[in-house]
Amino acid sequence: MAKFVSKTHACLSVVLDSGKSKHISFTEVTGGSSVLYTDDEAVIKGLRRHPRFGKLFKEEKEEPVKATASVPTTKAPEKNEVEFSTLEDAKDYFSDRYGVSRSKMRTMAAVEDIAKSHGITIKWK
Numbered sequence: 001m002a003k004f005v006s007k008t009h010a011c012l013s014v015v016l017d018s019g020k021s022k023h024i025s026f027t028e029v030t031g032g033s034s035v036l037y038t039d040d041e042a043v044i045k046g047l048r049r050h051p052r053f054g055k056l057f058k059e060e061k062e063e064p065v066k067a068t069a070s071v072p073t074t075k076a077p078e079k080n081e082v083e084f085s086t087l088e089d090a091k092d093y094f095s096d097r098y099g100v101s102r103s104k105m106r107t108m109a110a111v112e113d114i115a116k117s118h119g120i121t122i123k124w125k
Contacts, residue, residue: 004036006057014046085125
């Protein structure tokens, strides 16, 4: 997963290896900046080759968390059931936590399908 950040809202066209262009729009965050998370290798390569790379936006490296063997980890198992009262709460949860596009979550059924793909069961209030 690659993370690209910009100090402003960034929308640009990226040329892919195939020669085709793809429109990329970063997601706005508080403070006027924007961020883009992507797993698509073609988009990542295209963004790195973009003429505005390093000026308009940059790539942030996420450092992996190193576990130490001397400290025992007593981490509680992750909950597989999440409770929501509204569709908007569910959209916020999955877009923030898993980077799912809000446009893919238009109905409760679509949100439940996304939850299942992440091994989560939704309980509606």
